[in-house]
Amino acid sequence: MPFPLPESWSGRTLAGVRTKLLNWFDKHQRDLPWRRDANGKLTVPRDAYRVWVSEVMLQQTTVAAVVPYFERFLTALPDVPALAAADEQQVLKLWEGLGYYRRAQHLHAAAKVLMENHTGALPDDPDVWAALPGVGRYILGAVLSQAFDRPLPIVEANSLRVLARLFGYRGDPREGEGKAWVWSAAEVVLPSKRVGDFNQSLMELGALVCTPAAPACDTCPLSTSCEALRLDLQEKIPPKKKPVAITEVSEVGVVVRDGDKLLLCQRPANAGRWQNMWEVPHAPRAEGEEVNAAAVRVAKELTGFDIEPGAEVMVIKHRVTRYAITLVCVEAALVGGEFVPGAYAEAKWVTPAELANDPVSSPQRKLMTALANPNRQPRLF
Numbered sequence: 001m002p003f004p005l006p007e008s009w010s011g012r013t014l015a016g017v018r019t020k021l022l023n024w025f026d027k028h029q030r031d032l033p034w035r036r037d038a039n040g041k042l043t044v045p046r047d048a049y050r051v052w053v054s055e056v057m058l059q060q061t062t063v064a065a066v067v068p069y070f071e072r073f074l075t076a077l078p079d080v081p082a083l084a085a086a087d088e089q090q091v092l093k094l095w096e097g098l099g100y101y102r103r104a105q106h107l108h109a110a111a112k113v114l115m116e117n118h119t120g121a122l123p124d125d126p127d128v129w130a131a132l133p134g135v136g137r138y139i140l141g142a143v144l145s146q147a148f149d150r151p152l153p154i155v156e157a158n159s160l161r162v163l164a165r166l167f168g169y170r171g172d173p174r175e176g177e178g179k180a181w182v183w184s185a186a187e188v189v190l191p192s193k194r195v196g197d198f199n200q201s202l203m204e205l206g207a208l209v210c211t212p213a214a215p216a217c218d219t220c221p222l223s224t225s226c227e228a229l230r231l232d233l234q235e236k237i238p239p240k241k242k243p244v245a246i247t248e249v250s251e252v253g254v255v256v257r258d259g260d261k262l263l264l265c266q267r268p269a270n271a272g273r274w275q276n277m278w279e280v281p282h283a284p285r286a287e288g289e290e291v292n293a294a295a296v297r298v299a300k301e302l303t304g305f306d307i308e309p310g311a312e313v314m315v316i317k318h319r320v321t322r323y324a325i326t327l328v329c330v331e332a333a334l335v336g337g338e339f340v341p342g343a344y345a346e347a348k349w350v351t352p353a354e355l356a357n358d359p360v361s362s363p364q365r366k367l368m369t370a371l372a373n374p375n376r377q378p379r380l381f
């Protein structure tokens, strides 16, 4: 069945949408480093490696946050051979603070596959890309349309909003049959040439003009074709996401000190979140459990060490998916015991200055920055 275009559209409307959006993009696109090649030149089609790295970073993360990470990452690991040869710890360290670290691990694993099976080339072949770790339909379409002008669609938050409004889609394009609808819409609007630019223009329009609240319809190149504007439904399309129920969690983190060294533990490869990254041991407190009692229990259960808790170092509040975590960090003196692998893969003793060396999560980095302050005194008793 052909894709249902709005009844108000004429036979020429779709072609007009493509032309207007590309013309708008030519004038208004932001100057972003992944739109240039390694020599700083604006190129179309774009450099596949730069597009790939940027698109992986941009999933779940804003453009402004990604730019400095992208530049650091490309300086350290400028191509597939360099990425494939890198140690995972280096890749994670370059990613530290961006979050969703599985993205970095998948990127790294995919580079190794490309080295092994394709001599490090980034092929113009959707089947090769679809088989790579971490490559879903979005990354596949984003890379192949921008780097090879393949007629493949993309859907992410910005283009989803633009498409739903442009076509006046009343359902939720994030769920159920709405998902299939939005991918079909993204496919139907594609031009036959400049596909990568067109995909970028949809996202750019969503980021700069067709924003979630108060879209700037009076400056929008699609205003004469937009169904949501015609029906005055811009505020209602797409429907707002249902609010997520937040669960409060109280955690204790234990900074175990042995002389001038601090205990750092590595999460195991099967940890899921933050796997292979480092941290001071931490875990939820039981209902009604005192902080010091929790610190003694958590240190023993997670590491095998016996400790004597000291003073509080700091309290860190952070969100992980639907959990609002309050992490109370206490300093503690090592009393005895030996490291027992299990909850953690490895443990090591480091000086406060060495805490900067290993990849850690953002809340842990806050703690470690405080611990590494050269003016700080241990607060054991």
Ligand code: SF4
Pocket: 162, 165, 166, 209, 210, 211, 215, 216, 217, 220, 221, 222, 223, 226, 227, 228, 229, 234
């Ligand atoms: S006219 Fe308004 S609602 Fe429609 S695509 Fe443009 S900015 Fe979005």
